Amino acid sequence: MTYDLPPLREPDLPRTAKVRPTALRTGWTTGACATAATKAALTALVTGVPQGEVEIGLPAGRRVRFPVTRCDLSPATGTPGGAARAEAVVVKDAGDDPDVTHGAELTATVAWREVPGLVLEGGPGVGTVTKPGLGLPVGGPAINDTPRRMIGEAVGEVVDLATVGVRVVISVPRGEIMARRTTNRRLGILGGISILGTTGIVRPFSTASWRASVVQAVHVMAAQGERTVVLCTGGRTERAARALLPDLPEVCFVEVGDFTGAAVTAAVADGLTGVVFVGMAGKLAKLAAGVLMTHYTRSKVDLSLLGAVTADAGGDADLVAAVTAANTGRHAYELWEDAGLLGAAGDLLCRRVRAVLRRFAEDALDVDVALVDFTGSRVVASSGRWAG
Structure with missing residues (x-):
């Protein structure tokens, strides 16, 4: 299976993540x-x-x-x-x-x-x-x-x-x-x-502090001699990641939120050797499309990409059309699950994300990617290191 690699984008996030009728108070x-x-x-x-x-x-x-x-x-x-x-x-x-x-x-x-x-x-x-x-x-x-x-x-x-x-x-x-x-x-x-x-x-609702905390967490991990950072999008994905990698110290797990690009850049700068990304379908779909800062105000799920993944995984024309017209990344995930295609399509999605992250890191890092369910209780697909 081959596909064109997407252009890499790390869009800026505005100071405020919500539109308000009046100015927010600093x-x-x-x-x-x-x-x-x-x-x-x-x-x-x-x-x-x-x-x-x-x-x-x-x-x-x-x-x-x-x-x-x-x-x-x-x-x-x-x-x-x-x-x-x-x-x-x-x-x-x-x-x-x-x-x-x-x-x-x-x-x-x-x-x-x-x-x-x-x-x-x-x-x-x-x-x-x-x-x-x-x-x-x-x-x-x-x-x-x-x-x-x-x-x-x-x-x-x-x-x-x-x-x-x-x-x-x-x-x-x-x-x-x-x-x-x-x-x-x-x-x-x-x-x-x-x-x-x-x-x-x-600054109200500023994400600058979150981005800075992500970078700082990578620096702290590197300063302690650890060489593999596990990037999780939130609390549920972190629970899944800890179950997946129980032998890694706590400091290796970084709640990256939307700032995957910043974390990978810090990992390269600190001389780390490995990155594991654990996420859910929506974030993985954005990363697979080459978007390294995934906040909803600056990016959206590329459903045509998920449709292409569906086809590559063996989905029929009706399923490809349904996924391409899905409401959200989660909806596409559910369509794959209902069709018995979650493992195959999820593995392909993880491999796409792996390719994007490796290219963003200019091949300076080994990369593994895992897709977890929406409860964070289990890994359902991966880029090859774990069984789906």
């Missing part, structure tokens, strides 16, 4: 909120006056003001001279973004140090880095580079760090609970959330 990153809380606490420590509002600078130069939910001054126990400490809370507003950390109480506790300079630590609710590949020291707090710089600049606006020593502890009440709904544990960030943000601003 929000603030955990990094921006932690910075604001730090500046409020330090200002209170210097002036002796609790702060109700604070202004900070964002990385692009914009100045923004944050309300301070709580700001307290208290003696610091065990500090020579009875020096004070201050604590401030800024509540994260994620705007219209469905962010698990929306409403988080970013808390900064600030105290003086005898040695000039800034020491930044993570308190309860801020994750601890336990694996390499994140660009952060193992054993340290999961506070990324941009928030670290923002906090340092905010502190520098209040005191001269060349002559004054400041200790800042960032904590997040209930942060460990929030982290259960993130990928932190898989990345080796334990005990809480990450303090993140490259701009300080949360």
